[in-house]
Amino acid sequence: MKAINKFNGIVCPLNRVNVDTDQIIPKQFLKRIERQGFGQFLFHHWRFDDEGNKREDFVMNQMQYEQAEILVSGENFGCGSSREHAPWALLDYGFRVVIAPSFADIFYNNCVKNGILAIRLTEEEVEEITEKAEEPGYRLFINLKDQDITDRKGFVADFDIDPYWKEMLLNGWDEIAVTLNLDEEINNYENKVTAGQ
Amino acid sequence: MAPKTIIEKVWEQHVVHREEGKPDLLYIDLHLVHEVTSPQAFEGLRMHNRKVRRPDLTYATMDHNVPTVNRHIINDPISKTQMETLDQNCKEFGIELADIDHPDQGIVHVIGPELGLTQPGKTIVCGDSHTSTHGAFGALSFGIGTSEVEHVLATQTLWQTRPKTLQIKVTGKLGFGVTAKDLILAVIAKYGVNAGTGYIMEYTGEAIRQLSMEERMTVCNMSIEAGARAGLISPDEKTVEYLRGRRYAPQGEAFEKAADYWLSLATDEGAEYDRTLEIAGEEIEPQVTWGTNPSMGSGISASVPDPEQYDRQADRESIARALDYMDLSAGMKIEDIPVDYVFIGSCTNSRISDLRAAAEVAKGRKVQEGITAIVVPGSQTVKQAAEAEGLDKIFTEAGFEWRESGCSMCLAMNDDIVPPGKRCASTSNRNFEGRQGNGSKTHLVSPPMAVAAAVMGKFTDVRKLAEVHQ
Ligand code: SF4
Numbered sequence: 001m002k003a004i005n006k007f008n009g010i011v012c013p014l015n016r017v018n019v020d021t022d023q024i025i026p027k028q029f030l031k032r033i034e035r036q037g038f039g040q041f042l043f044h045h046w047r048f049d050d051e052g053n054k055r056e057d058f059v060m061n062q063m064q065y066e067q068a069e070i071l072v073s074g075e076n077f078g079c080g081s082s083r084e085h086a087p088w089a090l091l092d093y094g095f096r097v098v099i100a101p102s103f104a105d106i107f108y109n110n111c112v113k114n115g116i117l118a119i120r121l122t123e124e125e126v127e128e129i130t131e132k133a134e135e136p137g138y139r140l141f142i143n144l145k146d147q148d149i150t151d152r153k154g155f156v157a158d159f160d161i162d163p164y165w166k167e168m169l170l171n172g173w174d175e176i177a178v179t180l181n182l183d184e185e186i187n188n189y190e191n192k193v194t195a196g197q
Numbered sequence: 198m199a200p201k202t203i204i205e206k207v208w209e210q211h212v213v214h215r216e217e218g219k220p221d222l223l224y225i226d227l228h229l230v231h232e233v234t235s236p237q238a239f240e241g242l243r244m245h246n247r248k249v250r251r252p253d254l255t256y257a258t259m260d261h262n263v264p265t266v267n268r269h270i271i272n273d274p275i276s277k278t279q280m281e282t283l284d285q286n287c288k289e290f291g292i293e294l295a296d297i298d299h300p301d302q303g304i305v306h307v308i309g310p311e312l313g314l315t316q317p318g319k320t321i322v323c324g325d326s327h328t329s330t331h332g333a334f335g336a337l338s339f340g341i342g343t344s345e346v347e348h349v350l351a352t353q354t355l356w357q358t359r360p361k362t363l364q365i366k367v368t369g370k371l372g373f374g375v376t377a378k379d380l381i382l383a384v385i386a387k388y389g390v391n392a393g394t395g396y397i398m399e400y401t402g403e404a405i406r407q408l409s410m411e412e413r414m415t416v417c418n419m420s421i422e423a424g425a426r427a428g429l430i431s432p433d434e435k436t437v438e439y440l441r442g443r444r445y446a447p448q449g450e451a452f453e454k455a456a457d458y459w460l461s462l463a464t465d466e467g468a469e470y471d472r473t474l475e476i477a478g479e480e481i482e483p484q485v486t487w488g489t490n491p492s493m494g495s496g497i498s499a500s501v502p503d504p505e506q507y508d509r510q511a512d513r514e515s516i517a518r519a520l521d522y523m524d525l526s527a528g529m530k531i532e533d534i535p536v537d538y539v540f541i542g543s544c545t546n547s548r549i550s551d552l553r554a555a556a557e558v559a560k561g562r563k564v565q566e567g568i569t570a571i572v573v574p575g576s577q578t579v580k581q582a583a584e585a586e587g588l589d590k591i592f593t594e595a596g597f598e599w600r601e602s603g604c605s606m607c608l609a610m611n612d613d614i615v616p617p618g619k620r621c622a623s624t625s626n627r628n629f630e631g632r633q634g635n636g637s638k639t640h641l642v643s644p645p646m647a648v649a650a651a652v653m654g655k656f657t658d659v660r661k662l663a664e665v666h667q
Contacts, residue, residue: 016518017511018390018490022629027610031262031275033236033282045631050617074511076391079424079490080629082326083234084342105360105394105426106326110342162358164219175344176247179352182214182222186250186354189213189224 001115003172007096008141009069011133012060017074021107024078024086038085039092064136070097072129078107087114097142099149101126112165115172117144119159128155144170200465203431204362204397207337207462211320213354220358226319227336228349229305230257230292232283233610234324238347239286250353252291256314259283259297260304261610265573265600268297272612290350303576303602306330306544310414311578313443317432317459322349327544327626329420332429333413334436335462337397339426361471363396363425367404369478374660376554377412378546378624378643380404381419382484382494388474390492393425396472399464400430404478410439411550418545419626422491431463485531485656486628486641488519493628494641495531497658503527522630523638524618531656534640538621539570539651540633541597543607546624546644547575552583555644556591558652558659564596565654571598571613573605595652609634622650 029041046058054061060068071090077100078086087110090098096116101123103111111118119142121129132138132151141150144166149157161169168175179186214222228251235257242249249255262276271277280297287294295301301308306327309315315331321338322328324346331338341355349355365384385392398420400413408416413430420428437456440446447455486494487501493516495502504516504527520527525534541547541555552574564570572592574580580602583589589599606613607625609632615621617636624647625632628639642650649659 017515020490020627020629022627022632026631026635027608028635030233030610031273031279033240033279035237035240045635050635076394076424079390080326080421080627082324082340082342084237084324084344087342102391102394104391104424106340106342110344113342113344162220164356174245175356176245176348176351179222179348179354179356185214185222186224186352190353193224 001113001172001174004096004115004117004169005144006142007117007144008139009096010065010067011070011072011129011138011140012065012068013130013133014059014071014073015130018076018079019073020080021078021083021086022080025083025089030083030085035088036092038089039094042089042093069094070099070140071095072099072126072133074126075101075123077103079104082106082110084110084114087111087116091116099126099129112169113175115169117142117169119149121149121157121159125157200468202362202399202464202468202470203335203429203462204337204399207318207320208359210318211337220356222354223320223357225322225349225353225355226254227309227314227321228255229309229321229323229328230255230346231261231305231323231325232259232279233261234343235286235346236279236282237343238324238350239290241347242290242350247351249290249292249350254353255292255350257283257287257292258295258302258305258308261604261608263297263601263603264611265603265605265613268601276611300577303578304544304547304604306418307547307575307579310334310410311443311576313440313446316440316446316455317436318462322355326421327418329426329428330414330418330544332417332420332427333410335429335432335459337427337429340421360397360426361395363393363398364470364473365398365400366473366475367400367402367478368475369404370407371404371478371481374645374663375481375483376643376645377408377415379481379484380478381416382486382491382641383481384476385419385423385492386484386494387476388423390422390490391424392474393420393423393428396425398423398425398428399470400428401464402478405430406433409550410435411548414548415545419491422626432459433463483643483646483659485646487523487525487531488516489522489628489630491626491628491641493519497531497646497656499531501525501527501529501531532658533655535620535655536622536640536650537568537619538615539564539568539647540573540606540621540623540625541571541644541647542573542575542605543625544575545626547573547579549579549582551624551644552579552588555648556588558645558648558662559595559597560591562595562652564651568651568654570596570651571600571606573600573613574602576602597651606633608632615639622647622656
């Protein structure tokens, strides 16, 4: 996983609530056995019509958001299926940060494990960003170490993150390697359970 | 000792490592694997030269992609590759697999309990959000992503932040014709799709105690649709009797010992929850969803709501968008909505008792002309049992298609797809846009309500059909 600390990027406002993982990556694209290459299918049915043409009215298809790397959306983002293909698609498309008032639990975990920074802000803050992001080239500046977000126009917000996830993201750690260092404790647990039976 | 909930008891017993400022490292007792969310995890193991720590605590099946007409004609080459990949991975890493030809094959959340793999007090994970189903036994079970699948394969553990506890108390009794599916749909309609986010839920109350084990599975299955990763029910005698004699359950004397332990896990009198939500069982009527998430639903006697009546702008917008997608107008009676497809199946409602309840309504009736109606049993075992009772005959005589076991039209990854613009009465758990096929419109219902829609051509209060029969 790629480490992340200071990050700035163009913001794309996806002004919807309860965006589910079936929309983020529809099931017909879950059949691949690799982790890469899902970006082209991100929000497939919202981005393309049945003939495969771009839907001009969908926000991600507007030119000013083509280079966006920060996605801002409404509450309960990522609900539904546990498919990790959703964060893989976001990352592969180019989103490194997702901001929303709340996230579904499994989706949030899946983001962290892939080096995507999922940030919870208040509904008011999300609304403010969503409005400001209508202006072409609107950028947010994120500092994970200090846990704050700013823009060039005086917007400042703090965010919370579990210290463990924070360390993981800052260092880009391989979680399995970390856990394997605790191998002895896992052995002890297993021995204790076997003895108790 | 202070009284504890089952959630706290099971959690505490599984902590391998605890450290200030970190999530707990939990031991995982059972890891279920299927073909869609595992290939990248096995690939990760290979890349790092890692082994599966406990193949004996891992069990795999194929369900999401499998064909339900002829098991051996897999039209999509990518589906085929995914299934072959699982087969190879299981061989390479020494994992037991119920493949397409296996008599135990079925939807992962149907076969776990059926085989007795699912037991009270276990921690159970699977790369699938409906793993919450196994909570019906008082197991702490939740869905995980593929990175976590890889982590469990390699270490048999998972880092988890201790969640808050939420009690869903269902008082009183369910009325005639009201099923476990209606109960959980009513809870979600009342409290919303993120009522459970950040929580583990426990279902309590008289109406829950009255449910059979299969009905409890239907309820726990949809915990994730209320936002909770896990939903449990404290074990009781029904739990014990369900497991007695199952293949992977303890046998003989060991079973009695296990049963005592299981019963001791039930939530203590006076234990406290971080939050409690209540609903009255007798007020619930048969449910139908009208929108594009499971909370957008109501009783059969209601009408499609008017977005303008909602206070929050976000709600007005999302409901208006949902009605537009579903091609419904505000004020239309639910009972006036016609259907084109009917699907009975999925990990929510494909067990033998679901099929019995559906067959009871189908018996002696006919599916309306022009409607495609299919019944997909949850496992090969369910299929055999249903055929032994002659349920398949009842369905086919009524005009339903009788299929092989798998996920099928629940998510339409195989060939069972609802075509664009068509409307389906479905016993599955998700009505998201395009879930059953691009442009398809899904209405979630119970199995008896699905049959009622099939034979009447539109949503109908199944209780009315029973009156006619009597
Ligand atoms: S039946 Fe549907 S919800 Fe259940 S595991 Fe299969 S695809 Fe998922």
